[in-house]
Amino acid sequence: MPKQNTVKGPAVVKGIALHTGARAALRILPAEPNTGIVFRRVDMPGAPEVAANARNVVDVRRATTIASRTTGAFVLTVEHIMASLHAACVDNAVIEMDGPEPPIADGSAMPYFEGIMEAGIEEQDAEAQYWTATAPIVIEEGSAMLALAPADDLRISFTTEYGYSGLDTQFFSCQITPENFRENLEGARTFCPYKELEQVIAAGLAKGGSLDNAIILHDGALICKDGLRYPNELVRHKIMDMVGDLYLVGKRVRAHVMSVKSGHPTHCKLAMAMLEQEAKAAAAQ
């Protein structure tokens, strides 16, 4: 049986927060077995914590925000960190934040995943916990669809479609292992349709956004720095986001998840449905 893992030493990531535009720094620290992933707001009185769990999700517009109802701690945009921890098989870590939002870095998971790998992975004296399916799950919302099937490992197959004439439908399917994550997913950057930019800015969001950390979709063209990192960078980023959102079940996931045009709202709905299925199965035993 695989064992639980934590990080060997602190992994530090610094930079600009996407929405507030403020400087941000975080430290991914080792934690005891069965701690799970916990965010700690060291800038708030008493350094309150919030567990990375789907039950703590409070906002899913453009990013996944979690908050603790008891401590008042909240953290925006957890998905790229969560994806990196999930892919690196880190079960236990405390993430110290000096503000509500992690650095956006280059808009990808690369600084987080590489930071974790550089800090090193430490095996712990406890068995790894897996979420496994007892039955398929289907979530449909508008034009988005998610179907989860039982599987022996984590695989995500994703189709994106943005309705621009110049931008083809993108499909990618990937088994999530540390090697595959590094090769196929970690570099894929976040993106924003141009028509949504105005709304985002009017809402007081994306103050730290620039071509240093995002790809802009405009009339079917992709505007970005230094060219695309993968021909289908958008769908790879969507898969990376999902690897992070699914880790909000609090365990490594073993399932094949097939998506058409899903996003954080449907991902978090799926994570809640997964927790409900697990609770039902435990109650029936």
Ligand SMILES: [Zn+2]
């Ligand atoms: Zn993302």
